[in-house]
Amino acid sequence: MNGKPEHIGFIGVGLMGHGIAQNILAAGYPVSVIAHTDRSPVEDLVTRGATEAMTLKELASKSSIIHICAPGSPEVEAIIEAILPTLQPGTIIVDCSTSDPKSTIMLAAKLKECDCHMADTPLGGTPVQAEAGELSTMVGAPEHVFNRIKPVIASWASTIVHIGASGTGHxxxxxxxxxxxxxxxxxxxxxxxxxxxxxxxxxxxxxxxxxxxxxxxxxxxxxxxxxxxxxxxxxxxxxxxxxxxxxxxxxxxxxxxxxxxxxxxxxxxxxxxxxxxxxxxxxxxxxxxxxxxxxxxxx
CATH class of the missing domain: 1.10.1040.10 (N-(1-d-carboxylethyl)-l-norvaline Dehydrogenase; domain 2)
Structure with missing residues (x-):
């Protein structure tokens, strides 16, 4: 975005998200995280150099690429609804959840109206592989969006397959x-x-x-x-x-x-x-x- 390095926001640093965020940090990206219920993953990531955001809006306002690891589409929809007003133009939402493709396509259209983008990057692998940066992912995103997020994804996935448009990854x-x-x-x-x-x-x-x-x-x-x-x-x-x-x-x-x-x-x-x-x-x-x-x- 305007030649500046990507700032990564991460929502959902749980079983899989902690390892992903850890590897993004290790690759040298600035990362903002937010606590949900268990604070221990956030506290660990802060010791590794992450910044803790106190609210979703704070995290969204400073991030150019936002990863979401949530249980499913209802949670992803609620998160995006909450951060939508404070997203910077050009921001990419990277949904690592296993979500309903219909919901993903709907969210992609809503984000496009705000000059933002949706990429679905569901995960293949285990928490151990997440910590090791050896997950696989199947990506649904327009070509230019995929090309922009690929270096970030490469920090946490050893196998990356671009399937097609938004929704096809899910x-x-x-x-x-x-x-x-x-x-x-x-x-x-x-x-x-x-x-x-x-x-x-x-x-x-x-x-x-x-x-x-x-x-x-x-x-x-x-x-x-x-x-x-x-x-x-x-x-x-x-x-x-x-x-x-x-x-x-x-x-x-x-x-x-x-x-x-x-x-x-x-x-x-x-x-x-x-x-x-x-x-x-x-x-x-x-x-x-x-x-x-x-x-x-x-x-």
């Missing part, structure tokens, strides 16, 4: 999560059936691991089923249900029959209704809900 993220959450639903039912017919989870794993059915997501998922590591994949059942609902809405928008997607959504809806709605209930814990539903006694 569309691709929903497709990506459909695959991973679909795997989770399949693995959970397969393990329940395996135990029910007399084959232990350990025996099941000894056949699948290393075979053509093995993959990185399987290994992470089985970190809980085999090793009992409750934090093997820190993505909540609540967020999984939200994402599968967004996927169903996206399919409805184009009149696509989506029976498998709806079946996956219903698996997470059952778990969520049965109590899988706390911050400690992650996607691999779906195995517990499916086995309890089917009165499985583990071998």
């Amino acid at each position: 569309k691709m993220k929903l497709l990506n999560n459909f695959l991973s959450l679909g795997y989770a639903a399949l693995y959970s039912e397969a393990l329940a059936l395996s135990e029910k017919v007399g084959i232990s989870t350990q025996k099941f794993d000894s056949v699948i691991r290393g075979s053509r059915m093995d993959c990185g997501f399987y290994q992470t998922f089985m970190g809980y089923a085999i090793e009992g590591n409750r934090e093997a994949h820190k993505f909540t059942i609540t967020n999984a249900l939200k994402d599968t609902r967004y996927l169903a809405a996206m399919a409805d928008d184009v009149n696509l029959s989506n029976p498998v997607g709806n079946a996956v959504k219903n698996s997470f809806a059952l778990a969520h209704a049965a109590g899988g709605n706390g911050p400690e209930d992650y996607v691999p814990h779906l195995t517990d809900f499916i086995q309890k539903l089917n009165a499985v006694k583990k071998i």
Whole structure:
């Protein structure tokens, strides 16, 4: 913007956001952050050179690129509504959340009216990868916007794919999560059936691991089923249900029959209704809900 270095605002320095903001700081960008509920990530980032903003408007007024890591579209919409009056012309909003593409496209149009821009950059990876600067992202943004934010994104992502216009990054993220959450639903039912017919989870794993059915997501998922590591994949059942609902809405928008997607959504809806709605209930814990539903006694 006018030859000045970018000033990065960061809203949502939680599980993933802390690592992203940390890497932006390490790359030499000035960064402003704001606290939400847990102050510890903000305090850590301030010791690394970040500036704490006391209000969203204060953060927006000094930032040329603003990252948002929020639970979903309602929160992103509320944040943008709050900062819109104080955005500098040319400011880019970088939405790292997994959001509803319809909402993203609507926000892009609203920001364009104010001579600002929207880029959707949903994340692929884990909090550990976020801290290491090794996330992946699929970007939805006009070409000139993508070119401007790419050096900043490169500080926290090792894989960057420009998908297309605003909203396409979130569309691709929903497709990506459909695959991973679909795997989770399949693995959970397969393990329940395996135990029910007399084959232990350990025996099941000894056949699948290393075979053509093995993959990185399987290994992470089985970190809980085999090793009992409750934090093997820190993505909540609540967020999984939200994402599968967004996927169903996206399919409805184009009149696509989506029976498998709806079946996956219903698996997470059952778990969520049965109590899988706390911050400690992650996607691999779906195995517990499916086995309890089917009165499985583990071998």
